[in-house]
Amino acid sequence: MSEGKEAKIIVIAGLPGVGKSTVLSIARKRLENEGIKVEVVNFGDYMLRYLMDKGLVKDRDEIRKLPLRIQQEAQAAAGRMIRVYFNERASRCEREFIGFVDTHVLIKTPTGFWPGLPLHVISELRPASILLVEASPEQIVARQLRDKTRFRKDYADVKLVKELMDLMRVYAISAATLVGASVNFIVNEEGRPDVAADHVVSIVRNL
Numbered sequence: 183m184s185e186g187k188e189a190k191i192i193v194i195a196g197l198p199g200v201g202k203s204t205v206l207s208i209a210r211k212r213l214e215n216e217g218i219k220v221e222v223v224n225f226g227d228y229m230l231r232y233l234m235d236k237g238l239v240k241d242r243d244e245i246r247k248l249p250l251r252i253q254q255e256a257q258a259a260a261g262r263m264i265r266v267y268f269n270e271r272a273s274r275c276e277r278e279f280i281g282f283v284d285t286h287v288l289i290k291t292p293t294g295f296w297p298g299l300p301l302h303v304i305s306e307l308r309p310a311s312i313l314l315v316e317a318s319p320e321q322i323v324a325r326q327l328r329d330k331t332r333f334r335k336d337y338a339d340v341k342l343v344k345e346l347m348d349l350m351r352v353y354a355i356s357a358a359t360l361v362g363a364s365v366n367f368i369v370n371e372e373g374r375p376d377v378a379a380d381h382v383v384s385i386v387r388n389l
């Protein structure tokens with residue numbers, strides 16, 4: 183077992199409802215079949231735990247409405263905790279290890295658009311690549327409306343979704359440039375998450 187191994191990290195982002203989780207779960211199975219150990223963490227889970235411990239929120243859709251200063255504090259904490267966790271997992275792993283971080287490159291807050299991967303976060307994560315999962319705005323809105331477990335009315339409008347998708351490319355590229363990560367746009371077409379997953383697998387193979 184090698185101590186102090188740096189985990190190879192990939193950031194995966196996309197609008198809520200774009201199908202990140204579906205694509206990742208298929209990609210993960212394929213990579214594990216090739217002998218690569220894959221772990222996925224959700225950035226929002228880390229922020230949520232941090233904020234719930236302080237009694238500041240009860241659910242994840244409250245996070246983006248908190249005062250920005252508090253979101254920033256939770257965001258920084260999440261970045262640090264994820265890097266520590268993945269390095270520890272990689273150190274214990276005999277096989278090649280890839281840690282995926284499911285997150286957002288852009289958050290729509292009451293104070294304006296806010297980067298999900300500012301310098302203090304991206305420099306902790308130091309991802310090899312940032313994957314932006316994309317689908318048609320109409321499909322994304324339909325999926326969000328179908329998801330009764332989440333409150334996402336603030337994202338459920340085709341025109342807004344289009345605007346956000348354009349902005350997300352800009353934010354993904356900006357974050358990647360800070361640490362020299364590659365950027366990939368992964369198309370998750372309706373009914374074909376396997377095609378998107380293949381794209382993810384081929385990127386990981388070439389890292």
Ligand code: AMP
Nearest residue numbers: 225226242245246257285286289298299
């Ligand atoms: P999710 O379930 O992936 O939509 O994440 C839940 C919430 O966590 C999001 O709505 C955001 O408020 C917050 N969040 C997730 N990733 C980030 C990030 N990188 N920076 C800031 N907030 C984030």
Ligand code: MG
Nearest residue numbers: 199202203284
């Ligand atoms: Mg998801």
